[in-house]
Amino acid sequence: MEKIDKLGNMRHTLAHLMASAVGDIYKFDKIKLTLGPAIENGFYYDIDFGAEKITDKDLKKIEDRMLKKLQKWTAWEHKEMSKDEALKFFNNEYKAELINEIAGRGEKITAFTCGGFTDLCRGGHLENPAKEIDPESFKLDRVAGAYWRGDEKNKMLTRIYGIAFETKTELDAFLAQRTEAEKRDHKKLGLEMDLFTFSELVGAGLPLFTPKGTMVRDLLDGFVWELREAVGYERVDIPHITKKELYEKSGHWEKFKNDLFRINTREGHEFAMKPMNCPHHTQIYNRKQWSYKELPQRYANTTKVYRDEQTGELSGLSRVRSITQDDAHVFCRLKDATVEMEKIYNIVQTFYGAFGFTLKPRLSLHDPKNMKAYLGTEEVWLNSEEALRKIINKNGEKAIEAVGEAAFYGPKIDFMAKDAIGREHQVATIQLDMNMPERFDLYCINEKGGQERIVMIHAAIMGSIERFMSILIEHTAGNFPLWISPTQVKIIPVRENHNEYAKKVYELLKEASIRVEFDDADLNLGTKVRNAKNSKIPYWIVVGDKEIEAKKITLESRDKGQLGQMSSEELLKKFLEEIKAKK
């Protein structure tokens, strides 16, 4: 057995301790233990509770029992068992399955005992738990369902999660970080910020975007478009449904059939809502014969796709059934693919960089030992992969390389984005596709007058606008940079007789397309300022006697506090510069 760290041993020990405490309370003749490993931030144990019921409210009871028992957990004994002995001792079907597997592998079966509790185990515990475990450094977290061995065909067990660290300080830090993440939860913030909503009548996983939310979507999409237009992309547009024949040809009908929303027409034909755009786009390319001189053809299209995800998988904006993709496809010769992919690489860097994400590229490669699983010759693969590697290296990055992770039709670059509280999200991918052109017989006429098979590059930047918005909301805690804030500035007159002057400032900004709100509600100044602060608006300005006399306004920023007085022209100039810089 390889060396397991102390923390892992502690967590593993706690899993046993919890199982033992659960046994005391619910009795081992009524429930069945299965397995309970150490995990990332703690441990869990999967238990078949039979007819017994357990909820989060019972956790305290179990935890108290654990604390009491811990004092007597001072030393371990272990012994080897024969298969029959073990099957008899651990008399339940789950343990039996494990025992048979261990025996089948020809390994020794061992049982570990501590504080009078014996469990099937390969070892890896703290030698003296009572002494080594700080009783304040762990807690039981939640009860959840989990399939036996993670397979949904198997029986659903009850999983009890615990969190455990070496010290109380670390436990508290973890809990604090989790609280911070909860505060930033886009599902909560997005509703408060009035960006989107859901309707029970429309259905689960189908977000509806408000005027403000739509504003943000359009601004994000506009930024991507700006970056793309500069390198020669053109917009296309396609219907949201198609005859099934398109997907039979592309291979998606087979692959996606469980995720497709299908439509039967009155004439008995079967259509489907599109779950992706590539097949449609191939048909735009295929409308005519292309000379190599006209390539690459670069088609960009922000459009929705629809996937019938399992209801239990849906979550806020991060997992939805109507997904807006900022999709694009480049149709080019294989020899031009690298240059095209580099352009996309740069767009991705610029886009995510603008929001302060740290990006880590990952290169997914073919598995040389299993060449028959891939389309094309190994030489083509090696060349394309080397080209991708060069793109990444050229940018001073060192890609993580994942052998065997490529799709069968081509290698790809994935990006991981690290957010403000240290979480990583899988974001954009750049994918080389040698399969789709094959299936749809896409070619160009080359210099020799012959038909040359082309390749396709999949190039979504945000991927899903919904998912990107969820990440962005949590990354910024809702404090959007000025340029995508649905409301950029609020004007707060101190008293009604200041409205006239304030209105002039409002008009000036409005004419310059600044998204400005006028707050003439009959509220106290303090209340209005407080409301502005809480609404995550980047700036607000106060106008009263002092300002009118000085012919100025007083500016306050969400991030920098009071910024003092300035003229409205200076204000406008400042805003325009900041918006242009996308800060």
Added chain:
RNA sequence: GCCGUCGUAGCUUAGCGGUAAAGCACGUCAUUGGUAAUGACGAGACCAAGGGUUCGAUCCCCUUCGACGGCUCCA
């Protein structure tokens, strides 16, 4: 989909087998005004939907819809 928790005004929540209450928000009026002022009045909920039990259900039971957490971590 499956397991668990849950669904009461726009929001946050209270409540109980006899058809609902509060704070915030909202509306009107009055008073006020430089970083969370106050008063009065008012409007707003067939208690997620459908069915059942009951003399009677928001409350008990069933079904459906919807929300949240979990379903990768292998003695």
